[in-house]
Amino acid sequence: MNEVSVLIGGKAGDGINSAGAMVAQLLNHLGYRIYLYFDYPSLIRGGHNFAIIRGSERDVGTCRNHVDFVLALNEETIERHKEKYTQKTVFISNRDLIKNGAYGIPVKAILAEEKAPVIMGNSALIGGFAKAAGIEWEVVDAVFRRHIPKGADLNLAVAKKAFDLFDPVQLIKKSENPPQPLVSGNEAIGLGLIRGGLDAYVSYPMTPSSGILHFLAEQKERFGITVVHPENEIAVILMALGFAYAGKKSAIGTSGGGFCLMTEGLSLAGMAEIPIVLVVSQRTGPSTGLPTYTGQSDLQFVLHAGQGEFPRMIVAPGDAQEALLWSETAMDIAWKCQCPAFILVDKTLSEGTYSLDPAAARNTYGAGPLLWDGKIPYRRYEDTASGLSPMAFPGAKDAVVKVNSYMHDEAGITAEDAEISNQMTKKRLKKWEYLIEVMQGYPGVLQSGKSDASTALLCWGSVKGVCEEAAAELGLRVIRPVVLAPFPIDKIQKALMGVKRLIVVEENVTAQLAALAERHGIIIHEKILRYDGRPFTVEDLVSRVKEVGI
Amino acid sequence: MNEVSVLIGGKAGDGINSAGAMVAQLLNHLGYRIYLYFDYPSLIRGGHNFAIIRGSERDVGTCRNHVDFVLALNEETIERHKEKYTQKTVFISNRDLIKNGAYGIPVKAILAEEKAPVIMGNSALIGGFAKAAGIEWEVVDAVFRRHIPKGADLNLAVAKKAFDLFDPVQLIKKSENPPQPLVSGNEAIGLGLIRGGLDAYVSYPMTPSSGILHFLAEQKERFGITVVHPENEIAVILMALGFAYAGKKSAIGTSGGGFCLMTEGLSLAGMAEIPIVLVVSQRTGPSTGLPTYTGQSDLQFVLHAGQGEFPRMIVAPGDAQEALLWSETAMDIAWKCQCPAFILVDKTLSEGTYSLDPAAARNTYGAGPLLWDGKIPYRRYEDTASGLSPMAFPGAKDAVVKVNSYMHDEAGITAEDAEISNQMTKKRLKKWEYLIEVMQGYPGVLQSGKSDASTALLCWGSVKGVCEEAAAELGLRVIRPVVLAPFPIDKIQKALMGVKRLIVVEENVTAQLAALAERHGIIIHEKILRYDGRPFTVEDLVSRVKEVGI
Amino acid sequence: MPRTLITGARNTWCPGCGNFALQHTLKNLLSDREKEGKSLDDVVLVLGIGCHAKIADYLNINSFYSLHGRSIPAATGIKLANPDLTVICCVGDGDAYAEGLDHLIFAAKRNIDITVIVHNNRVYGLTTGQYTPTSPIGFKGRSTPAGTVEYPLNPVELMLASGAGFIARGYTRKMKLLKGLIRAGIAHKGFAFIDVLQICATFFPATDYYDSHVYELPATGSGDFEAACALAREWDYNSDAGIALGTFFTRVSPSFDERMIPVLAGEEVRERAIRELFDARM
Amino acid sequence: MPRTLITGARNTWCPGCGNFALQHTLKNLLSDREKEGKSLDDVVLVLGIGCHAKIADYLNINSFYSLHGRSIPAATGIKLANPDLTVICCVGDGDAYAEGLDHLIFAAKRNIDITVIVHNNRVYGLTTGQYTPTSPIGFKGRSTPAGTVEYPLNPVELMLASGAGFIARGYTRKMKLLKGLIRAGIAHKGFAFIDVLQICATFFPATDYYDSHVYELPATGSGDFEAACALAREWDYNSDAGIALGTFFTRVSPSFDERMIPVLAGEEVRERAIRELFDARM
Numbered sequence A, B: 001m002n003e004v005s006v007l008i009g010g011k012a013g014d015g016i017n018s019a020g021a022m023v024a025q026l027l028n029h030l031g032y033r034i035y036l037y038f039d040y041p042s043l044i045r046g047g048h049n050f051a052i053i054r055g056s057e058r059d060v061g062t063c064r065n066h067v068d069f070v071l072a073l074n075e076e077t078i079e080r081h082k083e084k085y086t087q088k089t090v091f092i093s094n095r096d097l098i099k100n101g102a103y104g105i106p107v108k109a110i111l112a113e114e115k116a117p118v119i120m121g122n123s124a125l126i127g128g129f130a131k132a133a134g135i136e137w138e139v140v141d142a143v144f145r146r147h148i149p150k151g152a153d154l155n156l157a158v159a160k161k162a163f164d165l166f167d168p169v170q171l172i173k174k175s176e177n178p179p180q181p182l183v184s185g186n187e188a189i190g191l192g193l194i195r196g197g198l199d200a201y202v203s204y205p206m207t208p209s210s211g212i213l214h215f216l217a218e219q220k221e222r223f224g225i226t227v228v229h230p231e232n233e234i235a236v237i238l239m240a241l242g243f244a245y246a247g248k249k250s251a252i253g254t255s256g257g258g259f260c261l262m263t264e265g266l267s268l269a270g271m272a273e274i275p276i277v278l279v280v281s282q283r284t285g286p287s288t289g290l291p292t293y294t295g296q297s298d299l300q301f302v303l304h305a306g307q308g309e310f311p312r313m314i315v316a317p318g319d320a321q322e323a324l325l326w327s328e329t330a331m332d333i334a335w336k337c338q339c340p341a342f343i344l345v346d347k348t349l350s351e352g353t354y355s356l357d358p359a360a361a362r363n364t365y366g367a368g369p370l371l372w373d374g375k376i377p378y379r380r381y382e383d384t385a386s387g388l389s390p391m392a393f394p395g396a397k398d399a400v401v402k403v404n405s406y407m408h409d410e411a412g413i414t415a416e417d418a419e420i421s422n423q424m425t426k427k428r429l430k431k432w433e434y435l436i437e438v439m440q441g442y443p444g445v446l447q448s449g450k451s452d453a454s455t456a457l458l459c460w461g462s463v464k465g466v467c468e469e470a471a472a473e474l475g476l477r478v479i480r481p482v483v484l485a486p487f488p489i490d491k492i493q494k495a496l497m498g499v500k501r502l503i504v505v506e507e508n509v510t511a512q513l514a515a516l517a518e519r520h521g522i523i524i525h526e527k528i529l530r531y532d533g534r535p536f537t538v539e540d541l542v543s544r545v546k547e548v549g550i
Numbered sequence C, D: 001m002p003r004t005l006i007t008g009a010r011n012t013w014c015p016g017c018g019n020f021a022l023q024h025t026l027k028n029l030l031s032d033r034e035k036e037g038k039s040l041d042d043v044v045l046v047l048g049i050g051c052h053a054k055i056a057d058y059l060n061i062n063s064f065y066s067l068h069g070r071s072i073p074a075a076t077g078i079k080l081a082n083p084d085l086t087v088i089c090c091v092g093d094g095d096a097y098a099e100g101l102d103h104l105i106f107a108a109k110r111n112i113d114i115t116v117i118v119h120n121n122r123v124y125g126l127t128t129g130q131y132t133p134t135s136p137i138g139f140k141g142r143s144t145p146a147g148t149v150e151y152p153l154n155p156v157e158l159m160l161a162s163g164a165g166f167i168a169r170g171y172t173r174k175m176k177l178l179k180g181l182i183r184a185g186i187a188h189k190g191f192a193f194i195d196v197l198q199i200c201a202t203f204f205p206a207t208d209y210y211d212s213h214v215y216e217l218p219a220t221g222s223g224d225f226e227a228a229c230a231l232a233r234e235w236d237y238n239s240d241a242g243i244a245l246g247t248f249f250t251r252v253s254p255s256f257d258e259r260m261i262p263v264l265a266g267e268e269v270r271e272r273a274i275r276e277l278f279d280a281r282m
């Protein structure tokens, strides 16, 4: 067995997420690559939460329908997930709460014996799981000590009691890979921004983007950044633009509803040519929708948001590794091209946990932002060949830095006549061309799977993982634009060579990437769409692909 | 001569707009169809304002480059518009301010003689113009008495003094048409909404939409409506949705920047299935841009605004007549389909004045909104074959009316599980299909010009007038979708029969209608774009078309 | 037959959450209303987004479950559309004091006849514990793990400065008082504001603190503005002081909805007006 | 060589507009500043949209001409980014009291060290004369031709309730006083608010009324909150009463920007932190 899936479930408030993280670390230390999916409704206590931890010898970024182990903190867990069980599924459960559970653990008794608090009950289940899966106690011991430094002894004592109850049932083979850091998509974005030179993160909490805010607020001293949580999203984007105007690299994070409130500020950034990075993490819409579930239904909105027309960069990473890389890159591009740069993700990526290769390649910086050479008079919107005007920031000696939301002349002073309007609109158009040119240098379209397959899946964002696995199973090609604006049509055309049948896979209702591709003349043969807030699973997608025909 | 163009110019605050309206009425009473374009920068006093009044025996909705008469209130007017003068252009000017003007009128002296206030100086110029154009004094007298009831005598005395100064120079022929009401695009929209059953208009001032607010606030007693100007645009849309939830037909009006702030409420309307009419009047963007100049750069934004996916109707009338008709229709559709309906216009249409045929056909109402039959329990989101759920409003006996921005079940109660999410998303999809079906019954695509021409202009909105004139001159077809969402692709395909060369004409940078058409597989051969905030003129467009080749 | 006031929706508030007390109070008030022979069909609940707002799903009456921070303008529209409705907003402190503060102030300024009940748990509950405008300085929430550096707003003072005609403060563990305050707020003709100190068992469990600091005001409903201001300042949502519960201020003046009632015009009247207008334009 | 303080942009305010006085005052303050040997490079003007905001085009200093109602959060970002800058917001009454009221209140609450000058002409000037939150009840604007039915807000009172540390009122026809107030506001370490009664010659020509009602406060800068409240209520922007000009209230406390200064970390420090974090995650 070179891959394993573990489901752990219980009530909201039971600590499912952290218990899942421990299971993930156990598998990590067995040398597996990890993907952790956490599923919870929008509430604080009660309600059903569950995590699926998948370990594989290859990189992994999605779930399968079946699970090999179930760690059940309550009866509901067992009831709810029936369709995921196979003949071989092993159930580890809290015997106090679940009648007839196989491998029932007398959690209450163990805790009483060890005088441990209720919350440590999860450690008992993890201990039981470890034994059932044939994981050596040394590994359990090491992982607990690393990841629960406070109270490791007591937790280990509890775990050991359960560990000693069983014999191994279904062995998880150790692999040779060294462990890798496990980080969530949101953390990877935060780290990428930090690498990109982030000075200030401004955000108003909104699921599923809040994790970035919490992470960066927690770490702000270590990274030397300012983190602000203002009164609302309108203030968020204006503050971030204020930072950038004053020369500090800023980013914001939000989800669809909060992004709505930022669109006016976005258009301001476009007109005033102020760099800004926007993280938009999608959830199921419209409106409040399903706040804790996923979706890919804001692509066209993000593409066109804000009145008027101005260049923007949109990147949609497919997993944490790409999120790390492209968040760093987005900051670079925003400042190089003096335009908004979006990191468009979703709940699956934001709140999923992935293995990360810390030594992977980073963004290679070119020249960095174009800065003023000090020659006066400074003109913020100097009309140059590239359309890019050198930047200066208030405080710079003798630079009068005027940014303006109105149509303006090169000095930034409002101008209403046709001639200057024309000139400055063309200047911004040149900058648009410049952005397109800059983006040529990046691997904006990724291709994987069977390279000569004549059927390809076209997809974007977090469905990467599931598409790649399904494609591997079915012998298909996967074509995935990571950069969605400026749309890398040439690279897509190239990747499409030899493709006779193109199937789009998206988690939305109207097939938004398909629309974007069609607008550029690409013919889509089939659309496989899911829109119930749940990510595709491999089996799901495989059968849907078979349905439409390969 | 069966057509005439008059330019009147002066300083902001000189009353150019009302003087222009008087000239328009004079031509109206000579039997001409009118289009009045008013050009002003964003300021209250000073700055150059001018109006061009075009009269024609046919319907007209645009300007030509040349003008036949210039009424100059100041020197700047003469200087600024040189490129519009021909050999025959007649200048009527205020001799006190303009040296060397032909047909100079001693305004100050006339006013002193008649003891008239300064503002009546415009009447002197109009009197002089009337004589120079050979308009009979009876017409002048009648028009002044109708349109300046207060102070008509004194104004007429002033006008007569100037009238008596000259001999006719260039005669404007009387036509047989009866006069028609002259209304602005904004007024036509207001009247259309009233006809559609408007109960409440909610708006925050923003050029070029404010005219609707001013007009409806002025007329609210006569029409029996509520007009609210709240603290900001977010409040605007939420209030309007509150009205609609309570069973009252509401509409809002704004421009791009204000619309940004409404996108979150728009998505709410989509999810909660609350009918609402939104008037978005475009101006030059991005951001504050050119507040008093025109543009067509918000089509894609309006198409995709708001997180998530939901049906919406977008109509872009081409002149006041269509604005009247389609505003009435939009209200009907919004309530019939329980979705947002947009009236997407621009500064040219909103603030232009047009002749209107008061007897033109009106929207024919079908069944009206689907109402609850009283059977309990009432379920606001009952899943029906059409996707439409019968409406009831709070206060109705025994109806518990629950609307919800979250994913919800048929009763309107929040639901987070996959099954209900799927069902209700599909229900909204059915409604989308229903909207498409309903819109089949409307003339969503208009065709004009030479019906068998193999070259066609594809355009939308206020460029109607200029495209039709240019097409007439060049022998082209004009294909114009009035309905932009749901996109009437079948009707366009039909209109395209025999077209070999398709030229898009838009007032924006990225050719947004072209993108929409391309996304539906239509091939655009050329794009003629203008983006300096000024509308195309006929000569402009003709030469641009010739440039790209017919 | 009296209406079943609670829906079948599963309640997902944490054990010990103050929202239960608020729901119970509203339920009792609705049931009283029914007993008094008044219809519940005329009652509309308007909600923001947050833990507080889940009450939309639990109470079996008309409801508009709107957006975070935006319930008040929706409620304003509803009341203007149909002044016969009794419109109650249940909002959160994040909702009404942060995201949508301006709407609250303008509702007070206009004196629109709605009742705003703020479930003030002094934290963003549903998004798992960030500070709000009424969190004390130094509050360690998930967006401010090192503690906030801002003093809280005093909503009572703010409402006094905004012209609110009914201003009260309740506490979820004083249910009798709470019921009286909400009843009085609804009865008040004009804008009514009730800040309710609501226990958040998970992120702001201030039970002991409140229990030992609250006291009930003697009289209900005084029109003495200066006295109300002084009282409002006694506890500023930060200091260690007695916390007055009860009605701080009442004053009746014409409401916005009363002043805005349109004279309705039928289709015929409208068409005539349009014809007249056309006539005037030619 | 002293800087030319006025740009070449054509001035388009109406004759008699109070904005001229404000521009003149700011120009003089800038010129004084220069004479005191301080650099003008550190001064940033942040503007909303409206007649008032055109000052961005006229004064030859750094400026951020932002959005209607949104200058204050932009200014907050600028000040947090670089606390050495002197950040001045010129805002309109429509701007700051309607569209973006919440930002004003939060700036006061946070005590961010910026100076907000409200060009309070009690009307939307640039959009041709609609009522604003400080227009008197009954005001006939273009959106309310029959007169408004709302009492105005009293911004001074609102700012007192929001925790502002410097609160003053000026008048465009009392330029000496105005200059003193703005100078003091800028000098105040922390949030400073100055409501300036600004004549709108076209839509709110209240010269005679103001001239006959204004009086100057004797002392400048008192920390007596109660007294300030009483004074604020003397004229409520609606009643016929004496209009106090001068400083209503001052109190110094640590500013938001002071409290938020980050300890900067270079690239190396950051990379080390990232490595440590990765290490902790495996």
Ligand SMILES: Cc1ncc(C[n+]2csc(CCOP(=O)(O)OP(=O)(O)O)c2C)c(N)n1
Pocket (backbone or CB within 6 Å): A204, A205, A206, A207, A233, A257, A258, A261, A288, C048, C049, C050, C051, C052, C053, C067, C068, C091, C092, C093, C094, C095, C096, C119, C121, C123, C124, C125, C126, C127, C132
């Ligand atoms: C525009 C927008 N921003 C952010 C959110 C995310 N959000 C949902 S509830 C909430 C906070 C709720 O706090 P509060 O109003 O105090 O309610 P509580 O949960 O404490 O009852 C936030 C920030 C949202 N739904 N919409």
Ligand SMILES: Cc1ncc(C[n+]2csc(CCOP(=O)(O)OP(=O)(O)O)c2C)c(N)n1
Pocket (backbone or CB within 6 Å): B204, B205, B206, B207, B233, B257, B258, B261, B288, D048, D049, D050, D051, D052, D053, D067, D068, D091, D092, D093, D094, D095, D096, D119, D121, D123, D124, D125, D126, D127, D132
């Ligand atoms: C979001 C948005 N809504 C509306 C407008 C239109 N607008 C421009 S200026 C203005 C009012 C300005 O009033 P005020 O702030 O009092 O400034 P004044 O012109 O009186 O100086 C409005 C409503 C806008 N630019 N942006």
Ligand code: SF4
Pocket (backbone or CB within 6 Å): A044, A045, C012, C013, C014, C016, C017, C018, C019, C051, C052, C121, C125, C126, C199, C200, C201, C202, C203, C204
């Ligand atoms: S988080 Fe707090 S407010 Fe929300 S349900 Fe739990 S206890 Fe109540």
Ligand code: SF4
Pocket (backbone or CB within 6 Å): B044, B045, D012, D013, D014, D016, D017, D018, D019, D051, D052, D121, D125, D126, D199, D200, D201, D202, D203
């Ligand atoms: S409209 Fe009023 S505020 Fe605007 S420039 Fe004219 S006088 Fe000044």
Ligand SMILES: [Mg+2]
Pocket (backbone or CB within 6 Å): C050, C092, C093, C094, C119, C120, C121, C122, C123, C124, C125, C132
């Ligand atoms: Mg709260």
Ligand SMILES: [Mg+2]
Pocket (backbone or CB within 6 Å): D050, D092, D093, D094, D119, D120, D121, D122, D123, D124, D125, D132
């Ligand atoms: Mg103003």
